[in-house]
Amino acid sequence: MAHTHHGKDKLLARIRRLKGQMEAVERALESEQPCGDVLQLLASIRGxxxxxxxxxxxxxxxxxxxxxxxxxxxxxxARELSEALRTYMRGE
Incomplete structure (x- = not known):
């Protein structure tokens, strides 16, 4: 995927932010934060x-x-994209 090579640094930065958000959920659960706070974190991750x-x-x-x-x-x-879309839409 040529486009992932060109934008690799930007993509990796986004992945690292997602990892940080997941760690925030873990910390929130460990510290028994209110479920509304955890749900907001999860909604942000999903977005x-x-x-x-x-x-x-x-x-x-x-x-x-x-x-x-x-x-x-x-x-x-096209087949790769179709398969990815199918999998993505099942998760909705």
């Missing part, structure tokens, strides 16, 4: 993860489906 997922899907569509070098590559990339 951040969804944003990252959508960004990568859009980049995959642009880089590998639209700009594919040939029809065979386009078909493979």
């Amino acid at each position: 951040a993860l969804s944003g990252l997922t959508v960004e990568l899907m859009q980049e995959h569509l642009t880089e590998h489906v639209v700009a594919a070098e040939n029809e065979a590559e386009r078909q493979v990339a």
Whole structure:
């Protein structure tokens, strides 16, 4: 995935923020924070993860489906995106 190589630092920074958010949930549970606070943390994580997922899907569509070098590559990339979307939508 060429787009993940070009934006690797930005993507890794987002992943590190997500890890930090997950650690905040762990700390909140360990310190018996109110469930409303934990739910808010989880909602923030879900939003951040969804944003990252959508960004990568859009980049995959642009880089590998639209700009594919040939029809065979386009078909493979479209199938990959379709499978990822199917899995993503099951989690909703």
